[in-house]
Each structure stands twice: as structure tokens, then as C-alpha cells.
């Protein structure tokens with residue numbers, strides 16, 4: 001099992017209503033899992049607990065069977081905004097985490113070249129973020145996340161600021177990257193169609209506090225295309241998920 005939450009309880013302050021209580025769930029290595037739920041239900045908090053930005057209060061989080069407090073660099077986070085430094089070239093932006101980790105310059109350059117070729121941005125290596133479109137910047141941001149070397153990627157609404165067509169292209173692109181790199185991906189989105197198109201499994205948060213997430217498997221092969229979204233069972237799945245979210249909003 002790549003990731004396991006065991007009876008995790010969490011609240012932001014002692015006088016606040018708990019966000020999750022005795023939450024247990026697991027994610028298998030190589031899975032693409034989306035987390036959906038009403039705004040403010042705690043999706044990002046799950047990521048913050050995994051990457052250690054919030055301290056665990058009760059319960060245990062395991063990665064590859066070992067508590068996260070004993071480990072480093074087991075996950076890498078990609079936010080909604082690209083957070084690229086405008087004064088650094090694309091190459092220098094991508095190399096930053098390796099620079100900080102003390103990776104030798106020649107090795108940095110080699111890995112950067114490889115990953116930029118894979119994400120389709122080789123010719124932009126010496127350009128600056130201002131020269132790139134929103135979608136390209138998110139590709140660079142993804143490349144930087146990949147180069148952290150972590151096996152688990154936490155993507156928090158990475159495409160939500162992009163226009164519709166770019167978003168559709170980026171979704172197809174992300175599936176290709178997932179097939180290529182065999183990473184475990186946890187993906188937060190507000191968009192049910194995006195979750196269905198990308199994921200093997202969808203976790204739905206419906207309560208506050210929540211102690212479990214309903215897990216829904218998407219009945220599509222890993223290799224899929226947008227026409228699959230028209231299949232009756234997929235249209236039906238989308239409607240069922242929207243229904244669950246609407247009910248949870250009223251809680």
C-alpha cells in the first residue's frame with residue numbers, strides 16, 4: 001500500500017469543530033485517485049497532513065508501510081498556481097529543488113533536459129515564465145514536482161485556473177505523463193467530469209466531520225479518451241457523483 005490513513009482525527013483549533021474523525025483510507029501504488037467534496041470540506045487539509053504542513057494530532061499516516069514522521073521526500077506537492085520565479089529561466093526554475101538538495105550541476109542539467117523533453121517543452125528551457133502560456137507554466141510546475149523524486153504526487157486543483165480548452169488538453173497530457181512515470185497521483189478537483197476522466201478511483205467527502213470517504217471506481221481502462229465520457233455508464237456515474245455532492249452541500 002502506498003498511502004494509509006489510520007484513524008486520523010484533526011481539527012484546526014481546540015475550540016473548532018473537528019474536520020475529520022478516525023479517518024481511515026488507503027491508496028495503492030500507481031493509482032490515480034481524485035478527491036472531491038464541497039468547498040471547505042477538508043480536501044486540502046488531507047494534503048497538508050500528508051506533506052507535514054499540518055501536524056498529525058491523532059492516528060497514523062503511513063507511506064509504504066512506514067510512518068511519515070520517519071521519512072523525507074515521500075510526496076511532492078503541486079498547487080493551483082505555478083509559483084515559478086519570474087527572474088529565473090524555466091531551466092533554473094526546474095532545477096531549484098535539485099540545487100537546494102545539492103545535486104551536482106551536470107546531473108541537474110541532464111535531468112532537466114530529459115523531463116522538459118518528456119513534457120514537450122524542450123525549446124523553452126532558456127525562456128522565462130512570462131514567455132509561457134498558463135498551460136505551459138503548469139507543465140513546468142509539474143516537471144518540477146516530478147524532479148523532486150517522490151513517488152507520490154499531490155496535485156491540488158492544478159488546472160482550475162486554465163481556460164476550458166487548455167484544461168481539456170492538460171487532462172489528456174497528464175494521463176500520458178502518469179502512464180509514462182508510473183507515479184501515484186492524488187488529485188483534488190471541484191470538477192466531477194475532470195475527476196471521472198482522469199481517475200481510477202474517486203473518493204467523495206460527504207460529511208463534517210468525516211470518518212470515511214466513499215470510494216467509487218471509474219469503469220474505464222487506464223488508457224482512455226474523451227469519447228469514453230459519452231458512455232451511458234460514465235454519464236450515469238457523473239450524475240450520481242453530482243447527486244452525492246449536492247446532498248453533502250446541504251449538510
Ligand SMILES: Nc1ncnc2c1ncn2[C@@H]1O[C@H](COP(=O)(O)OP(=O)(O)OP(=O)(O)O)[C@@H](O)[C@H]1O
Nearest residue numbers: 012013019037038039040041042043044045046190
Ligand atoms: N490554517 C487554518 N486554520 C484554521 N482553519 C483552517 C485553516 N486552513 C483551512 N481551514 C478551514 O478548514 C476548512 C477546510 O479547509 P480545506 O482547505 O481543507 O478545504 P477544501 O475542501 O480543500 O476547500 P476548497 O475546496 O474550498 O479548497 C475550511 O473551512 C477552512 O476555512
